[in-house]
Amino acid sequence: MVAAIDNPILNGPYDAPSRHFELGTTGPTGEIQDGRRPSESFIPVPSPRKGQKGQQALDLDVSGERREKNPLINDIRYEVGLWRQRGYPGVSPISRKLLQHWADPTRENRVMFCQREAAETAIFLSEVSGRHGTTDFRRQIDPQNDLHNDGLPRIALKMATGTGKTVVMSMLIAWQTINKVYSPRDARYSKRFLVVTPGITIRDRLRVILPSEETNYYRERDLVPGDLWGALREAEIIIANYHAFL
Structure with a gap:
C-alpha cells in the first residue's frame, strides 16, 4: 500500500x-x-464465534x-458503452434526440458522464436490451424483482453523493414524459410520477424537478431541447414525504 x-x-x-x-x-x-x-x-465477513475456527477465504x-x-453490472456497462459508441440504435426518435442532446460535447453546460451513463442505462434496459442483437438483461433482473419486489419492479442506479442524482431524476422524467406525449399508447412510458422523499428538507429541495418551477433543472442544466418543452410541461409530478403514507 x-x-x-x-x-x-x-x-x-x-x-x-x-x-x-x-x-x-x-x-x-x-x-x-x-x-x-x-x-x-x-462484503464484510463475520468473525468466527468463540471456539470455532474461522475458514480464511483466499479473496x-x-x-x-x-x-x-459484480458481473451483471460490468456486463451492462460494457453493452451500454458499445451502444453509446454506435449512436444509440434501437431507441425511439425522442429518446435518441435526448441522448444526443445530453452527449453533445459542444454544449456550454455539459452533462457529467456519470449522469449520462445512469440515464443511458435506464433507457437501454427499457428500450433496447434483448433486441437488436443485445443481451436481454431482463432475464436476470426480472426474477429478482419477482422475488423481492413482486408487483413493484425496481432498478437501482447507484451514484455517489454529490454526483447529481437529482439531475438524473430530471433526465428520466423528461425521457418518460416527452415520449409519452408523442406516443401516448406506448406502455413503456408515463407522464405521471410519484417521488417519495425521506424528509421535508429533501422534499423541498426536489422542487427543481418540477418543470413549472422558475429554477427548474431542465432549464438550468439545459436537459431538454427547446422544441420539446411543450411536451415536458405535461408532466404530472407529486413529491411527497414518506410520512404521508404511514
Missing part, C-alpha cells in the same frame, strides 16, 4: 473513465492501469472483507 498519491485524479468528469489506480489486497498500489475499474463489492483483503466482482 502506498503512503500517498500525489494526484489521485486520472479522468475528466465528462467522458468515460479510461484509467484507474490498481487496488491490491492491502490497498492502493499507486500503479495506474488502463481501462475503467471493474465494479466489485467489498479476503487486509480489511477482512471479501472482494467479489
Whole structure:
C-alpha cells in the first residue's frame, strides 16, 4: 500500500473513465492501469464465534472483507458503452434526440458522464436490451424483482453523493414524459410520477424537478431541447414525504 498519491485524479468528469489506480489486497498500489475499474463489492465477513475456527477465504483483503466482482453490472456497462459508441440504435426518435442532446460535447453546460451513463442505462434496459442483437438483461433482473419486489419492479442506479442524482431524476422524467406525449399508447412510458422523499428538507429541495418551477433543472442544466418543452410541461409530478403514507 502506498503512503500517498500525489494526484489521485486520472479522468475528466465528462467522458468515460479510461484509467484507474490498481487496488491490491492491502490497498492502493499507486500503479495506474488502463481501462475503467471493474465494479466489485467489498462484503464484510463475520468473525468466527468463540471456539470455532474461522475458514480464511483466499479473496479476503487486509480489511477482512471479501472482494467479489459484480458481473451483471460490468456486463451492462460494457453493452451500454458499445451502444453509446454506435449512436444509440434501437431507441425511439425522442429518446435518441435526448441522448444526443445530453452527449453533445459542444454544449456550454455539459452533462457529467456519470449522469449520462445512469440515464443511458435506464433507457437501454427499457428500450433496447434483448433486441437488436443485445443481451436481454431482463432475464436476470426480472426474477429478482419477482422475488423481492413482486408487483413493484425496481432498478437501482447507484451514484455517489454529490454526483447529481437529482439531475438524473430530471433526465428520466423528461425521457418518460416527452415520449409519452408523442406516443401516448406506448406502455413503456408515463407522464405521471410519484417521488417519495425521506424528509421535508429533501422534499423541498426536489422542487427543481418540477418543470413549472422558475429554477427548474431542465432549464438550468439545459436537459431538454427547446422544441420539446411543450411536451415536458405535461408532466404530472407529486413529491411527497414518506410520512404521508404511514
